[in-house]
Amino acid sequence: MGSSELIFRGHDETQPTPDAYSPKPAKPWLFVIRPVRYLLREKRLVFFLVGMAIATVFFTILPSSSPHAHKYDPLPDSFSHISHELTTPVRYKYYEPLQVGFQSANSGGKIPLGLKRKGLRIVVTGGAGFVGSHLVDRLIARGDSVIVVDNFFTGRKENVMHHFKNPRFELIRHDVVEPLLLEVDQIYHLACPASPVHYKHNPVKTIKTNVVGTLNMLGLAKRVGARFLLTSTSEVYGDPLQHPQVETYWGNVNPIGVRSCYDEGKRTAETLAMDYHRGAGVEVRIARIFNTYGPRMCIDDGRVVSNFVAQALRKEPMTVYGDGKQTRSFQFVSDLVEGLMRLMEGEHVGPFNLGNPGEFTMLELAQVSVFPLMISLLLVQVSGL
Numbered sequence: 001m002g003s004s005e006l007i008f009r010g011h012d013e014t015q016p017t018p019d020a021y022s023p024k025p026a027k028p029w030l031f032v033i034r035p036v037r038y039l040l041r042e043k044r045l046v047f048f049l050v051g052m053a054i055a056t057v058f059f060t061i062l063p064s065s066s067p068h069a070h071k072y073d074p075l076p077d078s079f080s081h082i083s084h085e086l087t088t089p090v091r092y093k094y095y096e097p098l099q100v101g102f103q104s105a106n107s108g109g110k111i112p113l114g115l116k117r118k119g120l121r122i123v124v125t126g127g128a129g130f131v132g133s134h135l136v137d138r139l140i141a142r143g144d145s146v147i148v149v150d151n152f153f154t155g156r157k158e159n160v161m162h163h164f165k166n167p168r169f170e171l172i173r174h175d176v177v178e179p180l181l182l183e184v185d186q187i188y189h190l191a192c193p194a195s196p197v198h199y200k201h202n203p204v205k206t207i208k209t210n211v212v213g214t215l216n217m218l219g220l221a222k223r224v225g226a227r228f229l230l231t232s233t234s235e236v237y238g239d240p241l242q243h244p245q246v247e248t249y250w251g252n253v254n255p256i257g258v259r260s261c262y263d264e265g266k267r268t269a270e271t272l273a274m275d276y277h278r279g280a281g282v283e284v285r286i287a288r289i290f291n292t293y294g295p296r297m298c299i300d301d302g303r304v305v306s307n308f309v310a311q312a313l314r315k316e317p318m319t320v321y322g323d324g325k326q327t328r329s330f331q332f333v334s335d336l337v338e339g340l341m342r343l344m345e346g347e348h349v350g351p352f353n354l355g356n357p358g359e360f361t362m363l364e365l366a367q368v369s370v371f372p373l374m375i376s377l378l379l380v381q382v383s384g385l
C-alpha cells in the first residue's frame, strides 16, 4: 500500500454526505453569557461585589487605623524632640523602618498585601536591667517590637513587667553565652554585669559574657542581616593618662588586674565588632558608656551613686574610697538611652563616648548626694507625708 492510498482514504472518511447527522457548530460566546446570566438570575453578582468591598476595606483601611498606632505611642513631652530626628514620622505614628536587615532585603520591591511592616523587630540583650529596661520603654513607645533576652543575673523582671500585656513585647530568659537564633532588624547588646561589685563576683563568667556572648550576638547579626550596637564602657581607657578621654585615645589598661575581666573583655568585644564589620560587612555601632544613674538602679548596685544615696538615706557615713579626688562624670539614664538610639539610627560606627562632659570628684559627689536628700527628707517631714 502506497502513501497516496492512505491519504485518499482519509479524505473519504471526512467528506460530508448529504444524509449524515451534522451537529450544530459550538457557540464559544455561550461560555461567557451563561455565567453572567447565572450571576444576574441568582443575585450572585451582588454578593461578589459586596465581598470585594469588604476585603478592600479590611486589607487597606484597617491596618492604618490599627489600635496599636495610638495605644502605646504618645511619647512623653521630654522625648518629643528626639522623635523628630530619630523617627521620620513624629508622635502618634509608627516608626518608619530603616533600610537595614530584613527591610533592605525588600527595598525596591513591593511588600505583599497583608505583610506590611509596622515597626522594627529589635532584640535588647540585658533588656531587663537598669539601662536596658529604659531603652525597651523607648523602643516600645516608638512602635517597635522588642524581644528582651536576659539571664536575670542583675536584671529584674519587675523592670519590664509593665510591658507583659503588650503584644509587641517578648521576654526570653536566656544567657547570651549560648547561641540564639531570632529574626530581627536590630540588636542592642547590653548583656553584661556593669557594676564592679557584680562583674568581679565571677570574673570568668564576666569575660565569657563579653567575649563569647558578643561573638554569639555578632554571629546572629551576620546571619539575619541585623544592625548591631555594642554597649562598651569608659573602662576601656583603663587608668587613663589623658583627660578627658577622646575616642582616639587607646587607653592605659592592666591586662591582668581584677577589673580586666570587664575592661579587657569590653575591649575584645569592640575588636570583635570591628572585625565582623570589616570582615563580614555587619553594620555595627559602638558606644562607650560613662557612669550613669537614674530610676531602677539597684540600691545594692555597688556603684558610687547608689552607695552614697543608700548611705545618706540610712544616715550612715559615706564610703569615699581613696582620697576622694578621683573624678567621674554622671549622666541621667534617659540621656544615655537617647544617645544609644541616635547612634543606632545614625550612619557612624563609632566608638562614641556617651556621658556627661562635666566631671566631679567623689568628695564633691558626696556633698551633692547629701544636700538634696536632706532637703527632700525635710520636705517630707514638714508636709507630714
Ligand SMILES: O=c1ccn([C@@H]2O[C@H](COP(=O)(O)OP(=O)(O)O[C@H]3OC[C@@H](O)[C@H](O)[C@H]3O)[C@@H](O)[C@H]2O)c(=O)[nH]1
Pocket (backbone or CB within 6 Å): 194, 195, 196, 232, 233, 234, 235, 289, 290, 291, 302, 303, 304, 305, 307, 308, 319, 320, 321, 322, 326, 328, 362
Ligand atoms: O562606695 C563607693 C563606691 C565607689 N567609689 C569610687 O567612685 C568611683 C566610681 O566608681 P563606680 O563603682 O561607681 O564606677 P566606675 O567608674 O569604677 O565604673 C563604672 O564606670 C563606667 C561604667 O561603664 C562601668 O560599667 C562602671 O563600672 C571610683 O573611683 C570608686 O572608687 C567610692 O568612692 N565609694
